[in-house]
Amino acid sequence: MTLYVIGIGLYDEKDITLRGLEAVKSCDEIYLEHYTSILGVNVKALEKLYGKTVQIASRDLVEREAEEKLLLSAKKKDIALLIVGDVFGATTHTDLQLRAKELGIEFQAIFNASVMNAIGVVGLELYKYGKTTSIVFPDNNWLPSAPYDVIALNQEHGLHTLCLLDIKVAESNLEDIKKGINKPQPPRYMTVEEGLEVLLRLEREKGKKIITKETLVVGVARLGHPDMLIVSGTVAELLITDFGEPLHSLVVPGKLHHIEEEALANL
């Protein structure tokens, strides 16, 4: 039997491809991975379109219980794992593919749009982006400098930087873990403002003048949704812009071509 890993796109049930929908309809069990991104609709909308029950797959299920729940099931049944956006945004699915191969299970990926290419809607050319970075919530004052270093490197070469903003879903807090309590916290999605605050804090520590209040940045909220919001402006301006509901992302432009300038001016 087959383990289908299917990208379902960025907004709602209609963003799946015909190929994806055909595969889902042929499957015996359907899981939706929901800890690395979120859809603009709830699971019921998917279930209605598919005519099938969709189970929520936690990070634990995909990363730790994959063998039992997904892979061994896929020996007897056709299983679909739905991914918001595209299949290969995270290592996990490459790992899943490797483990499927080891166990002699057919693995089929069905592609879709993800933030990695849909970010092109902002108007900056995709081939001029350098390495992508992630900005994470500061944890006990531990603040990784990677995003700052990546932006600095990309800027040096005139390249744009896509900054993915942290998502914490069903994670326990450190105090609870120390006490042996397993109590998931409410989900947290980093806002453009919080992302910029992290970058400004790194700027204060590192002082290379990579991100100042005057730096041009582009904030994106709800990429691919009907109420998508894209705002280009200085860091100071974006810090006081309300981007509303998650997910948010941030782009730090590099050297701009005139069409790119025009595109940002016309957002």
Add this chain to the structure above:
Amino acid sequence: MTLYVIGIGLYDEKDITLRGLEAVKSCDEIYLEHYTSILGVNVKALEKLYGKTVQIASRDLVEREAEEKLLLSAKKKDIALLIVGDVFGATTHTDLQLRAKELGIEFQAIFNASVMNAIGVVGLELYKYGKTTSIVFPDNNWLPSAPYDVIALNQEHGLHTLCLLDIKVAESNLEDIKKGINKPQPPRYMTVEEGLEVLLRLEREKGKKIITKETLVVGVARLGHPDMLIVSGTVAELLITDFGEPLHSLVVPGKLHHIEEEALANL
């Protein structure tokens, strides 16, 4: 009325999203842009699914006659421009969006997978790719060094490089142009082998030991098609690998994580 620019994915008529199909079915005129990528099926397969006529849009139509054919038509009718892969792979569509806005025409992009994110199937993490580069056919011995320089920069920072390989569709040759003859040449699609030959020639000129016969590279043919072929090996090995029909792409890996190593070993 609306100008819909719709990504139709990488392989066949079933790679369109439900949202994309709904839009196409509502349109009065449908154009397929076919000079930056190719599908695995012909236009007839699309027409059969859509129940509509699909016109081939040349580069001239999209870049030079866009105003007349696409934008002014979209003042009176709903127009769909179908793009193999995704909408925002090339500047042109950002340009089209800007011109639509100037003319007060509604513009709607419908996302899909493109080589820029589907390349994740190779098993190298997307966020560890640096700038993307294009390798073009040498023209009258003029050989741009950009791909070599981009790979060198990415390698220096441990980043992977996606190399898009040249496509020439319906272009005239220089001799004919000089004589004032407008005779389109048959399409040419650069192979993995030809791409590697260009890189080796740049290596001989520049001599930084970025691409040698021993460098590990990954060749990809027909990404997202049922007969997709991904081969990882040294340049010497890939030079004698027959990748078959177009399109081909090339990845030069940077520093490998152990999962990435395992993924390449299991191709």
